[in-house]
Amino acid sequence: MNSTEPLRPPVHVPVLLERVAALLAPACAADGAVLVDATLGLAGHALALLDAHPGLRLVGLDRDPEARAEAARRLESAGHADRATLVPAVFDELPDVLARLGIDEVQGVLFDLGVSSLQLDRPDRGFSYATDAPLDMRMDPGAPRTAADVVNTYSAGDLTRVLRVYGEERFAARIAAAITREREREPFTSTGRLAELVRAAIPAATRRTGGHPAKRTFQALRIEVNDELGALSRALPAALDALALGGRVVVITFHSLEDRMVKQVLAAGAGDRTPPELPVPLPELGPVLRLLTRGGEAAGAAEVAANPRAASARVRAAERIRRAA
Secondary structure (H helix, E strand, O other), rough: OOOOOOOOOOOOOOHHOOOOOOOOHHHHHOOOOEEEEEOOOHHHHHHHHHHHHOOEEEEEOOOOHHHHHHHHHHHOOOOOOHHEEEEEOHHHHHHHHHHOOOOOOOOEEEHHHHHHHHHOOOOOOOOOOOOOOOOOOOOOOOOOOOOOHHHHOOHHHHHHHHHHHHOOOOOOHHHHHHHHHHHHHHHOOOOHHHHHHHHHHHOHHHHHOOOOOHHHHHHHHHHHOOOOHHHHHHHHHHHHEEEEEEEEEEEEEEHHHHHHHHHHHHHHHOOOOOOOOOOOHHHHHHEEEEOOOOOOOOOHHHHHHHHHHOOOOEEEEEOOOOOOO
16 A cells, blocks of 8 residues: 555454443443443444443543544544543553543443454554564554564563463474574564564474464564553453442453453452351352353354454453442
8 A cells, every 4th residue: 555545444343242232231221321441442342332322421441542533533423422532541540530530430341352453454553463564563652662672672581481471372482582593683673574583483383283373472572562461450450340330341352361360350259258167158258240251252153254353252241249348
């Protein structure tokens, strides 16, 4: 595409849309209900919920100015601009955002984690290993640290840790060693060179299965650059604290690290914390959440066929049934 051509709005297919809408519907139906879309993106889920619930108010958070601008355009086009407040924020800033808006509690919170369609479909953002682009990966283009900074400055040990923990990459040490060796010759600046190095560092037999060899490395770098798991570990408890009685939280994850964290937090809220040595449960230590999904629910075959990005998606949800003591 010529750089002077206007950018076309990206095609956006919200993942697990029908299931998410059904899970949030009871909490969003009342007039004046507030939904926080903590990862607004292109507002696909938010638009559907605003369409379905005329009394719903949306608070949409996103650190990406391009995503917010496109979401605002779509919300205005659908006639929902007067019911939507869009905030430039990372989702772990949720308590501060609600405090600034004077909102004490909310009826719904949605997290659609991972990289957005806009970010994936814009090669210049550096999220994709499929095209050569600057090695960036920042969800907030104004953030100080890029993927190039990580690749070019982290020690071999730190790179190995990032790739192994966040990418679940079996060959993390081999890839890290290759990176540190090659960056001495020339610093890494492009996705293409990094993707090719990862391909060469992984054994040939492994390269023939499991998709692109650089997939896990790019995932790990993206998570590190944007502190995605750290932000989630802070944001999810804050979201649960903000829920009104009967309020619901819905979380869509795209890899096992996120899903495991969400599972543990929701399970803890749905458990009884009465000490086992006591003869009867103590009401004040009883569950504060009711789980709404059986494990992490996956997209159906028809949705995956229509939208391959849904293949790794899992959704978990819970409802607040009691205030914590």
